Amino acid sequence: MADPEIAVIIGAYRRTTYLLDAVRSVLAQDLARDRYEVLVTKNFESPEIDRALRELGVPAILDNDPRIGPWLTRAVGRTRAPLVAFLDDDDEFEPHRLREVLRLFDEHPELGFYRNRVRVIDAAGAPVPADRWRSHELDTELDRTGPVLVPAGPRPDLVALALDRTHVTFNSSTMVVRRELLTGPSGEAFRTSQLPDLALFLAAALAPTALYLDDRRLTRFRFYGDNVTHQVRWLGHAAEAHRTFAALSRSRGEEGFARWFDREAVHFDRLYLGGRIVEAVDRGDRRRALAQLGAEYLRFLARHPGERAWTLAVWGSEGYAVLYLLAPRLAQRTHGRQARTPAG
Numbered sequence: 001m002a003d004p005e006i007a008v009i010i011g012a013y014r015r016t017t018y019l020l021d022a023v024r025s026v027l028a029q030d031l032a033r034d035r036y037e038v039l040v041t042k043n044f045e046s047p048e049i050d051r052a053l054r055e056l057g058v059p060a061i062l063d064n065d066p067r068i069g070p071w072l073t074r075a076v077g078r079t080r081a082p083l084v085a086f087l088d089d090d091d092e093f094e095p096h097r098l099r100e101v102l103r104l105f106d107e108h109p110e111l112g113f114y115r116n117r118v119r120v121i122d123a124a125g126a127p128v129p130a131d132r133w134r135s136h137e138l139d140t141e142l143d144r145t146g147p148v149l150v151p152a153g154p155r156p157d158l159v160a161l162a163l164d165r166t167h168v169t170f171n172s173s174t175m176v177v178r179r180e181l182l183t184g185p186s187g188e189a190f191r192t193s194q195l196p197d198l199a200l201f202l203a204a205a206l207a208p209t210a211l212y213l214d215d216r217r218l219t220r221f222r223f224y225g226d227n228v229t230h231q232v233r234w235l236g237h238a239a240e241a242h243r244t245f246a247a248l249s250r251s252r253g254e255e256g257f258a259r260w261f262d263r264e265a266v267h268f269d270r271l272y273l274g275g276r277i278v279e280a281v282d283r284g285d286r287r288r289a290l291a292q293l294g295a296e297y298l299r300f301l302a303r304h305p306g307e308r309a310w311t312l313a314v315w316g317s318e319g320y321a322v323l324y325l326l327a328p329r330l331a332q333r334t335h336g337r338q339a340r341t342p343a344g
Contacts, residue, residue, distance in 0.1 A: 112209025
């Protein structure tokens, strides 16, 4: 029997609700089953889910490592296909996605990276009207350009195209890469990062391979409260990851990428500092600790004028710190009410 042409890694960390829907969307592909392999990696045991996976003939591994890069890398090592696709446990593939991916890699053997756009669904799997999609979900630049093949070799416009004009780094469930990009120096960012989607793109951008940006919406992205990252600790990981990506880009002579990652690292640093203030208010930390955090935030803004926009997003956390110093109970009640208010 011939080896499969593409592997699909489905990752589930703590979440169980939609995993089997994700698996079934892969098994429902209009592609001969022997042409692709499926592997689930998860950090939990569930008799119901484990039994369903066995009945579906889908192997699963148990891995409790909280580091996303090593977690996914070990799963990749359990597959053998030359192409690797990823799917989050709460997303789904359109039925013809894998067939179209294989067709494009066959037509363009120089391809190392593929990415398509998303269609947004809600918690129940129903389509969300496009007028409620966010900018990275719309990715409207591709409405104007259509599909884009970025050739191998020098490509000075790739930073602007991929990081400013489009949202190519959004959602690893939209991405497929050649296996060799995940090994050796090119895969170092992926193997160590907490941001696999951005790391997958960077591995391809720094490699001598072509990239294909598909304008079709072949991944169903599920948007609901629990899949939005709110953890302050994650913001700190994001800042560190962007600094790592900047250093890697600079070591490869890609100064344009390095500058972009430097700017994003600063932005995530601000979000992290602001988040720490809000967390401290919620915990009821001592006023002296809040004053120190507030002063640290102000010093940060003084050093980085590009982050000093006069918006609530920038100054809200500082406002919480001041309010807490003056009226701790009022500050906690104010933030508690805001946290309980449904997003618009």
